[in-house]
Structure formats: structure tokens, C-alpha cells
Amino acid sequence: MRQLILNSLGKIYNKVKSSEYFSKLYYSVANSSYFNSFLEQEKMLADKGRMDAYHKAITAHVKKDDVVIDLGTGTGILSFFASKNSPKKIYAVEHGAIIESAKKIAAHNNISCIEFVNTNSKDFTSDEKADIIIHEQIGALLFDENMNENIIDLRDRMLKPEGKILPGKFEVYLVPVKLKKNYTVPFIWEQEIHGIKYDCFDELKSDISAGYGILYTRPENIDCFLSEPEKILFFDMETMSDKDIQRHFSIKSKITKDSECNGLCFFFDIIFDNENKLSTNPLTSSTHWNIPILRTESMHFKTGDEIKYSFEWKDPADLSTYKWKLLSSN
Numbered sequence: 001m002r003q004l005i006l007n008s009l010g011k012i013y014n015k016v017k018s019s020e021y022f023s024k025l026y027y028s029v030a031n032s033s034y035f036n037s038f039l040e041q042e043k044m045l046a047d048k049g050r051m052d053a054y055h056k057a058i059t060a061h062v063k064k065d066d067v068v069i070d071l072g073t074g075t076g077i078l079s080f081f082a083s084k085n086s087p088k089k090i091y092a093v094e095h096g097a098i099i100e101s102a103k104k105i106a107a108h109n110n111i112s113c114i115e116f117v118n119t120n121s122k123d124f125t126s127d128e129k130a131d132i133i134i135h136e137q138i139g140a141l142l143f144d145e146n147m148n149e150n151i152i153d154l155r156d157r158m159l160k161p162e163g164k165i166l167p168g169k170f171e172v173y174l175v176p177v178k179l180k181k182n183y184t185v186p187f188i189w190e191q192e193i194h195g196i197k198y199d200c201f202d203e204l205k206s207d208i209s210a211g212y213g214i215l216y217t218r219p220e221n222i223d224c225f226l227s228e229p230e231k232i233l234f235f236d237m238e239t240m241s242d243k244d245i246q247r248h249f250s251i252k253s254k255i256t257k258d259s260e261c262n263g264l265c266f267f268f269d270i271i272f273d274n275e276n277k278l279s280t281n282p283l284t285s286s287t288h289w290n291i292p293i294l295r296t297e298s299m300h301f302k303t304g305d306e307i308k309y310s311f312e313w314k315d316p317a318d319l320s321t322y323k324w325k326l327l328s329s330n
Contacts, residue, residue, distance in 0.1 A: 038101075041074060041075050041098065043288045044074070044136075044288050045075065045077060046288070047287050047288035049278060049285060049286075049287055050136075050278060050287055050288060051077070053270070053272060053276055053277075053278040054077075054078060054081065054134075054136070054272075055081050056272070056276050057166055057167065057272035057273065057276050058078060058081040058082050058085075058134060058166065059081065059084070059085065060273070060276070061132060061164060061166055061272075061273070062081075062082045062085040062087055062132060062134075063085065063087070063131070064085060064086045064087070065086070065087065065088045066085070066087040066088060066130075066131040066132055067087065067088055067089050067091075067128050067129065067130045067131050067132075068082050068087050068089070068090045068091070068130060068131065068132050068133075068134060069090075069091045069093060069124075069130045069132075069133045069134070069154065069158060069159075070082065070090060070091065070092045070093065070134050070135070071093055071121050071133055071134070071135040071137060071150060071151065071154060072093065072094060072121070072135060072136065072137050072150075073092035073093060073094045073099065073102055073116070074094065074096075074098055074102065074136075075098060075101055075102050075105060076092055076101075076102030076103075076105055076106060076114070076116075078134045078135075078136065079092040079102070079106075079111075079114050079134075080105070080106070080109065080111055080114075082134060083111045083113050083114060086113075087113060088113075089113065089115065089128070090113055090114040090115070091114075091115050091117055091124070091126060091130075092114050092115070092116045092117065093117045093119065093121050093124050094116070094117070094118060095118065095119055095120045095121070099116050099118045102116060103116050121150050121153070121154050122150070122153055122154075124154070124158070125157070125158070126158065129158055129159060129160045129163070130158055130159050130160065130163055131160055131163050131164070132163060132164045132165070132166060133151065133154055133155065133158075133159055133163070133164070133165045133166070134166045135147075135150075135151060135165070135166075135167075137150055137151060138270065138289075139289075140216060140289045140290050140291070140292050141214075141266060141292050141316075141319065142170065142172060142268045142316075143313075143316035143317045144316075144317060144319060145317075146317050147317075148237075148242050148245070148316065148317065149242065149317060151165060151237055152237070152240075152241065152242060155237070155238070163238075164238065165237045165238050166272060167237075167270045167271060167272045167278075168236055168237040168238045168271075169234070169235070169236050169237070169270075169271035169272075170233075170234070170235055170237075170268055170269065170270060170271065171231055171233065171234050171268060171269040171271065172231070172232050172233040172234075172266070172267075172268045173229040173230060173231055173232065173265075173266070173267050173268065173269075173281070174229070174230050174232055174249070174251065174264050174265070174266060174294075174309075174311060175225045175226070175227060175228070175229040175230060175264065175265050175267075176225065176226040176227055176253075176255075176261045176263075176264060176265075176301075176307055176309070177222060177223075177224070177225055177226065177261070177262060177263060177264065177265035177293060178222075178223040178224050178226065178259045178260050178261060178262055179217065179221055179222060179223055179262045179263075179293065180221050180222070180223045181223075183217055183221035184262050184298075185215055185295070186298060187204070187205075187208075187295065187297060188201045188204065189201040189202040189204060189205065190297060190298060205297075208295075209320065210319040210320060210321075210322040211319065211320070213294060213295050213324075214292050214293065214294060214295070214319070214322070215263070215292070215293040215295055216290040216291065216292055216293075217290060217291050217293055218282075218286075218290060218291065219282035219283070219285070219286045219287075219291055220286070221291075222265065222282045222283065222291065223259075224257055224259055224283075225256075225257070225265070225283065226255050226256065226257055226259050226261055226301055226307070227253040227254060227255055227256050227257075227307060228253065228256065229265075229267075229281070230251050230253055232246070232249045232251070232311070233245070233246060245316055247312055247313060247314060248310070248311075248312045249310065249311045249312065250308070250309075250310050250327075251308065251309050251310070251311070252306060252307070252308045253306070253307055254304065254305070254306060254307075255301040255302065255303055255304060255305040255306070255307055256303060257303060258300075258301070258302050258303050259300070259301060260298055260299070260300050260301075261296065261298065261299050261300070261301055261307070261326070262293065262295065262296070262298055263293040263294050263295040263296045264293070264294040264296065264309060264311070264324060264326075265282065265291060265292075265293055265294075266291075266292040266293075266294060267279070267280040267281050267282060267291065268280055269281075294311070294322075294324045296309075296324075296325075296326040297326070299326065307326070308326075308327040309324065309325060309326045309327055310323075310324060310325050310327060311323070311324045312324070
């Protein structure tokens with residue numbers, strides 16, 4: 001039933017996506033439903049690298065008598081970490097029904113300094129401002145859970161001038177990538193199956209939407225990078241505005257490995273502080289986040305070739321605005 005509702009909402013969304021109100025309404029319902037699933041919560045809680053990095057950061061930065069806001073608390077794990085440092089108050093804000101599970105876990109573990117608030121963060125208010133905002137509003141494409149919009153709103157309204165956002169700093173990377181053979185997914189017009197050709201669909205090349213062109217895969221399905229990763233973006237949530245996010249990127253790099261290219265790998269680093277960083281680089285780590293591959297037509301490169309590609313996102317939170325292109329090669 002839930003999936004039927006979401007499918008129906010998706011059809012409505014496609015018709016009214018130009019409306020900001022309906023777009024945000026669809027996101028709110030779909031996001032709440034997704035994160036109410038215990039399966040998704042289990043994946044996040046079982047991600048040891050993620051949990052250890054957050055525990056280390058919260059232990060280091062939440063101080064005694066702090067006021068803490070946990071944005072999108074889910075099962076409450078970040079609030080529970082923070083509670084160990086004897087803060088004055090923790091506001092665990094969550095708009096989904098999963099908050100009832102968080103309350104149950106808190107009671108079971110005798111944690112009493114948390115006020116659970118079942119509301120959208122934009123509707124949350126309090127008489128006291130926060131010393132620190134903790135969050136994990138991070139999607140596989142970093143921005144696709146409305147991270148910037150939600151955190152900047154909460155920061156501007158509810159964070160003390162000297163307050164901290166944890167995590168607050170991020171770096172975004174793109175790199176040409178080859179997938180392992182069994183996980184490569186050619187476009188329909190590239191395929192020929194036992195002599196049956198599909199190149200009659202090559203007109204689709206001109207309009208590859210993000211929903212069609214992005215393949216989500218696991219780190220172990222990545223064969224290699226063809227060049228050094230390109231850092232396209234760095235930002236600090238404590239000081240930035242949404243307008244500070246660069247929208248267009250043109251990248252040129254040298255090929256370091258003879259290989260076929262299947263697309264552009266998107267990954268990011270989460271920087272808690274100088275001593276604590278969590279990366280989704282698929283060659284060095286494996287997290288619960290799937291790895292987005294911005295698919296391109298398969299092309300072979302040799303060491304020393306120059307590769308050029310472009311990427312843009314008019315609205316980083318809206319995948320329908322993502323566009324990318326492999327421009328040229330030697």
C-alpha cells in the first residue's frame with residue numbers, strides 16, 4: 001500500500017513539479033516513508049565507519065550544559081551519543097513516525113535529557129538557541145535529502161552566533177570510472193543481444209534524465225578510476241549560503257590507466273574536524289551510501305590521453321536538474 005501511494009504521488013509530482021509547494025510536499029512524504037523503514041535504519045546503524053566517525057565527533061564537540069538540536073533524529077542514535085556528555089538539553093527533531101521508536105529506545109536505555117519533537121525542522125522553534133546542530137541529512141548525491149535548505153534554515157533561526165554544525169564541511173569529487181564487467185549497464189542504444197540491435201533508440205542520447213542516467217552501485221562493483229579524482233566543490237555549512245554552491249563545472253584531466261570509461265563516479269568527504277573525516281570514495285572505503293555513477297557512453301582511453309567532461313546542477317537538491325557530458329578525448 002505504501003509503495004502504491006508513493007507511485008501515485010510520483011505521477012502527480014511529474015505533472016506539478018514546476019510547483020515548489022507540491023515538489024516539497026512530495027519530498028516530505030516520500031522521505032518520511034523511506035526513513036521510517038527499519039531496513040534503511042538498520043543499514044545506517046550497521047555502517048561502522050559512519051557510526052564511529054559520528055561518535056568520535058559528537059564526543060569531542062558536544063560539551064556539558066550545551067543545547068543540542070539533532071536534525072532528522074531517526075532512531076535517535078546521534079542524540080544518544082550526545083547525551084553521554086551531559087548537555088543541558090537535546091531537541092531530537094523528526095517529522096516521521098520513526099520518532100516513536102527513538103522514544104522507546106531512549107526509555108529502554110534510561111536516557112532522559114532528550115525532548116523528542118515530531119515536526120518538520122522548518123516548523124521547529126524553541127526559546128533557547130542551540131550551541132550545536134548535529135545531523136545526518138546526507139544522501140548518496142550529498143544534497144538529495146534537502147540538506148542545505150534544512151540546515152541553513154535551522155542555522156539562521158536556531159543556532160547561536162558562535163554555534164557549531166556537525167558535520168559542517170564537505171568536499172565533492174568526480175572521476176571517470178570503469179565498472180566491473182558484470183555490473184556495467186550500457187545504454188539501450190549501445191546494446192546488441194545475439195545479433196539483435198537496439199541502436200534505433202539513439203535519439204535518446206540528447207535527453208538523458210538523471211533518473212535514467214544515474215546508476216547506483218556498491219563500492220565493490222567499481223573496477224578502477226581512469227584519472228585522479230577532481231575536487232569540484234568545498235563548502236562550510238556554518239558560513240555558506242545556498243547561492244555559494246557552484247552550479248557549472250568544466251573539468252579536464254589526464255588519463256592514468258588504459259581502460260574503458262563507463263561514466264563519472266560521484267563521491268564526497270564529510271569533514272567533522274581536522275582529525276576526523278568520513279569518505280565515500282569507493283576505492284578506499286565502503287559505507288551504507290550507494291555510489292552514484294553518472295553514466296556515459298562507453299569509450300576507451302589510453303594512459304596520457306586528455307579527458308574533458310562537464311557537469312551542472314541548477315538545483316543540487318533536485319536530480320531532474322543534473323546534466324553531464326563527456327566532451328572529448330585524444
